Amino acid sequence: xxxxxxxxxxxxxxxxxxxxxxxxxxxxxxxxxxxxxxxxxxxxxxxxxxxxxxxxxxxxxxxxxxxxxxxxxxxxxxxxxxxxxxxxxxxxxxxxxxxxxxxxxxxxxxxxxxxxxxxxxxxxxxxxxxxxxxxxxxxxxxxxxxxxxxxxxxxxxxxxxxxxxxxxxxxxxxxxxxxxxxxxxxxxxxxxxxxxxxxxxxxxxxxxxxxxxxxxxxxxxxxxxxxx
Numbered sequence: 149x150x151x152x153x154x155x156x157x158x159x160x161x162x163x164x165x166x167x168x169x170x171x172x173x174x175x176x177x178x179x180x181x182x183x184x185x186x187x188x189x190x191x192x193x194x195x196x197x198x199x200x201x202x203x204x205x206x207x208x209x210x211x212x213x214x215x216x217x218x219x220x221x222x223x224x225x226x227x228x229x230x231x232x233x234x235x236x237x238x239x240x241x242x243x244x245x246x247x248x249x250x251x252x253x254x255x256x257x258x259x260x261x262x263x264x265x266x267x268x269x270x271x272x273x274x275x276x277x278x279x280x281x282x283x284x285x286x287x288x289x290x291x292x293x294x295x296x297x298x299x300x301x302x303x304x305x306x307x308x309x310x311x312x313x314x315x316x317x318x319x320x321x322x323x324x325x326x327x328x329x330x331x332x333x334x335x336x337x338x339x340x341x342x343x344x345x346x347x348x349x350x351x352x353x354x355x356x357x358x359x360x361x362x363x364x365x366x367x368x369x370x371x372x373x374x375x376x
Contacts, residue, residue: 149334150278152169156202162180162181162182162185163180163181163182165179165181165321166182166284166318166319166321167269168322169269170210170267170269170319170320170321171321172321172323174305175233175323175325176181178323178324178325179321179322179323180321180323180324181321181322183218183317184323186266186317186320186321186322187215187218187265187317187325189244189264189265189324190213190215190220190244190266190317191215191290191323192246192264192376193213193244193246194212194290194291194376195210195211195212195213195313196210196212196213196214196220196222196242196243196244197209197210197211197239197242197243197244198210198211198222198241198242198244198289199240199241199242200228200230200233200237200240200241200287202229202233203239205265207230208222209230211224211230211285212291213242213244214286214287214290214291215290216283216286216314216318218316218317218318219314219315219316219317220242220268220314220315220317220346221275221283221287221312221313221314222272222312222313222314223283223284223312223313223368224289224310224311225310225312226309226310226311228311231311231313234271234272234313235272235274235311235313237271237272238343239268239269239270239271240269240270240271240272240315241267241268242267242268242315243265243266243267243268244265244266245263245265246263246264246265246349246376247261247262247263247347248261248262248263248326248346248347249261249262249345249346249347250262250344250345250346250368251325251327251328251329251344251345252329252341252343252344252345253329253330253331253335254329254331254335254336254338254342255331255332255335255338257327258329258330258331258332258335260325260329261325262325262326262327262344262346263323263324263325264306264320264324265322265323265324266320266321266323267320267321267323268319268320269319269320270315270316270318270319271315272313272314272315273314273315274285274312274313275312275313275314275363277307279312280307280310281301281302281307282301283312283314284302284307284310284312285301286292288324292365292367292368292371293367294365294367295367296346296361297363298365306361326346327344328342328343329342329343329344342363348375348376349375349376351371351372351373351374352372353371353372354368354369354371354372
C-alpha cells in the first residue's frame with residue numbers, strides 16, 4: 149500500500165470551503181464542507197470548545213452545546229465572562245472533535261487517529277428573549293430526548309438569569325478520517341502488527357437518585373443504546 153500522491157492529498161473533499169480561513173490544506177482529501185456532514189458532527193456532540201480574545205489574551209473554554217437548524221447554541225449565567233465578551237466580539241472560533249480510534253501503522257511516523265471534527269468561525273449573537281425558552285427546551289431534548297416534557301421548565305427568574313447565544317454554521321469546515329493505516333511501501337513487509345484500536349463513547353446504565361421513587365423513564369432506559 150502506498151500513500152496518496154501530493155496532488156491527491158491536496159485535493160479538496162466534497163463541497164467548497166465557505167471562506168479562505170475554512171479551507172483545509174493539510175491532507176485536504178479529509179475535508180468536508182457540505183452542511184449534512186457538519187450538522188451530523190455537531191449533533192453527535194454534547195460539548196464544544198469556544199475560543200475568544202479579550203484584554204488578557206486568548207482563551208478556550210469548554211461548554212455544552214446543541215444545534216437548532218443552521219446554528220450552534222451555547223448558554224450560561226448572565227455573569228459569565230465568556231458570554232459577556234462573545235456578545236460584543238466580532239469573531240470567535242468553536243471546535244468539536246470526536247475520536248473514533250487509534251490507527252497503528254508499521255512505522256511510528258505513520259501512526260494517526262480516526263476522527264470527526266468541525267471548526268466554526270464567526271460572531272455569536274444573542275438569542276432574543278422570546279426564543280430563549282424554546283432554545284433551552286431544545287437543549288434538554290438534545291441531552292435526553294423526552295426529558296423536557298417531564299421536568300419543571302425554567303421559570304421567569306431562571307430564564308432572566310440565563311444568556312443564550314448562537315453562532316451560524318455558515319462559515320465552518322469538517323475534517324474526518326476513517327479506515328486502516330497508510331504505510332509506505334518499504335514498510336509493508338515489516339513483522340509489526342498494524343490496524344485500528346477503536347474508541348467509542350459508551351453510555352453506562354442510568355443511576356437512580358437514592359431519593360427518587362419514580363419508575364425509570366424511556367430516555368433513561370434507552371440511554372445505554374445511545375451512540376455518539
